[in-house]
Amino acid sequence: MNKNTPFIAVCVALLVGLVLPLATGASAPGFYVEVLLGGLMAGVLYSLVALGFALIFKASGVFNFAQGAMVLFAALAVARLAERMPLWAAILVGIVIMTLLAWFIERLVLRPLVNQDPIALFMATLGVTFFLDGFGQTVWGSDIYKIELGMTKEPVLVLQNLFQGGILVNGEDFVAAIVAAALVGGLALFFQYTPTGRALRAVADDHQAAQSIGIPLNRMWVIVWAVAGVVALVAGVIWGSKLGVQFSLSQVALKALPVVILGGFTSVTGAIVGGLIIGVGEKMAEVFLGPVLVKAFDLAGGGIENWFAYVLALVFLLVRPQGLFGEKHIDRV
Amino acid sequence: MSAMENDRAGRIGGQILAVEGVSLAFGGVKALSDVSFDVREHEVRAIIGPNGAGKSSMLNVINGVYHPQKGTIRYQGREYHHMDPHEVAVSGIARTFQSLALFKGMSVLDNIMTGRNLRMRSNILLQALRIGPALREENEHREVVERIIDFLEIQAYRKTPVGRLPYGLQKRVDLARALAMEPKILLLDEPMAGMNIEEKQDMCRFILDVNDEFGTTIVLIEHDMSVVMDISDRVVVLDYGRKIGDGTPDEVRGNQAVIDAYLGVSH
Structure with a gap:
């Protein structure tokens, strides 16, 4: 038996699960596409948060538990600032704040801990998480705030001539997904084609060599944390406008964890693909697997969305620990 | 041939880098003890020695990766107690690595x-x-x-x-x-290690060409003596972290302490 067999089996199972509802006629094509689109839109947001994770992990080897807290902090900042100024200005100021935050984290947390064990750095980011959660409340308050993107939340019917009855699409979700996708694409281009992007990739590849050719590690860390901060801000604003800006945002952002396990910790592509898979997977499971469980086992059937991502991540840890696109790590003994 | 050698000798200028009384220890292990030598502009300067002689440590001191407990480094007339890798790169010292550190x-x-x-x-x-x-x-x-x-x-x-x-x-x-990086000084950490004879010859040619055409000062580490003797202007020999020889390849070749270090000596 090939050692990849279990992994391939899992992938095939996922694919079968994906097409089964359509193939068995359990779902009308229009409804199926609706669920698929809904999943993809949620998935883009997961990708966005996971991207922040992957960037920081790649460039500084730090497992940044604070990514979720950064999402919440950024969303709070934008929501409260927007009460006093137009939204675009609030977002700009938010970007400045997240950049400053990155600078402070590098100065006060990362630099003193350089060359420490990864677990020490991880604990430090745990500290940053709680600090940001609390400090966010201190500065911005702890109520539920709204971010108005000024778009209609009413779903619209589209493609009525292609599917019977058409499909319902939420316009705001749609725009959000496009913005997120553009951001992801822009970042990918930035990393591939600019000198700074090249330097960041170099740092991600080999710290010592990067230093010897004069790439300033500290500045690169500030840059990745700032980029991760901006990504968190975009995710926070989009999510905040959907769910309201509240504490639970930082929990939703934790979904990025299974996403990076699925995609591979060091892979930007992995973060994107992983986010989409989990977004689509959990929506499909909720909508189509739920009723099956109700029928077959007389269960209540709900809540699949809450655990699906984590169980899938667990399965991946068993069959392919490095994730879809991660580097296989072989230690010399 | 001798005309070319004279030409090379004529290009060698004043001191650009000097290591003075450098000692480096890791806990109780002494990697370098009171090592001094200098490097002149445009020369090919080799640091040789058996395995564990402290060659790489020496390079890492110059490169700023290790900070020596004692001694100073004089570079372009300025004195440093230790260097910092980024600063070193900015000031025109580049290096290559023994175990490759490329962005794979x-x-x-x-x-x-x-x-x-x-x-x-x-x-x-x-x-x-x-x-x-x-x-x-x-x-x-x-x-x-x-x-x-x-x-x-x-x-x-x-x-x-x-x-x-x-x-x-x-x-x-x-x-x-x-x-x-267009460096003034190029530090090469065992540039020929693990190569076959043809690759070694190519590398020797490239090193000499770099030295000639760009005028780059070269400091290289090798433990293969034969290669080094052919391309270096002056050679430092280290053994157990001490300097045991310093001079032209011919001088070093005739030095009894060097011969003993390489061949082993019965006491």
Whole structure:
């Protein structure tokens, strides 16, 4: 038996699960596409948060538990600032704040801990998480705030001539997904084609060599944390406008964890693909697997969305620990 | 031949780097004890010695990776107690690595372009938009890099990820990346280690060409004596962290302490 067999089996199972509802006629094509689109839109947001994770992990080897807290902090900042100024200005100021935050984290947390064990750095980011959660409340308050993107939340019917009855699409979700996708694409281009992007990739590849050719590690860390901060801000604003800006945002952002396990910790592509898979997977499971469980086992059937991502991540840890696109790590003994 | 040697000798200038009384210990292990030597402009200076003699430690001290407990480093007339890797790179000292430290996932071209990073002036925003000065700057740096690629004869591998190249070529990319910094001093950590005889000859030729054409001062470490003797102007010999010989290859070859260190001696 090939050692990849279990992994391939899992992938095939996922694919079968994906097409089964359509193939068995359990779902009308229009409804199926609706669920698929809904999943993809949620998935883009997961990708966005996971991207922040992957960037920081790649460039500084730090497992940044604070990514979720950064999402919440950024969303709070934008929501409260927007009460006093137009939204675009609030977002700009938010970007400045997240950049400053990155600078402070590098100065006060990362630099003193350089060359420490990864677990020490991880604990430090745990500290940053709680600090940001609390400090966010201190500065911005702890109520539920709204971010108005000024778009209609009413779903619209589209493609009525292609599917019977058409499909319902939420316009705001749609725009959000496009913005997120553009951001992801822009970042990918930035990393591939600019000198700074090249330097960041170099740092991600080999710290010592990067230093010897004069790439300033500290500045690169500030840059990745700032980029991760901006990504968190975009995710926070989009999510905040959907769910309201509240504490639970930082929990939703934790979904990025299974996403990076699925995609591979060091892979930007992995973060994107992983986010989409989990977004689509959990929506499909909720909508189509739920009723099956109700029928077959007389269960209540709900809540699949809450655990699906984590169980899938667990399965991946068993069959392919490095994730879809991660580097296989072989230690010399 | 002798005319060429005279020509080389004539180009060698004044002292550019001096290591004075450097001692380095890791806990109780003494890696270097009171080592002093100097490097003159445009020369090829070798540091040799058996395994564990402290050669790499010496290079890491110059490079700023290790901070010596005692001694100073004089570089271009300024005195340092220790160097800092980034500062060293900025001040014009480049290095290659014994165990390759290339960016394996990146292409040959990208690897070498990172060597130009220090000289890039445009800010992130201009870079991201790829407009005006940033684009012109990128093209200028690309030209320099292309000259180095031609010089080291690696044109065919520009777009290949470095991890896929054979070892000898990876060594050449490592050299190319260091050259892209246009350094005043080039530190080479065992540039010929693990190479077959042909690759070694190629590498010797490249090192001498770099020295001749760019006027780069070269400090290299080797434990293979024969290679070093052919291309070096002066040689320092280390053994157990102490300097046991210093001079031209001929002088060093005749030095009894050096012969003992390499062949072993019965007491």
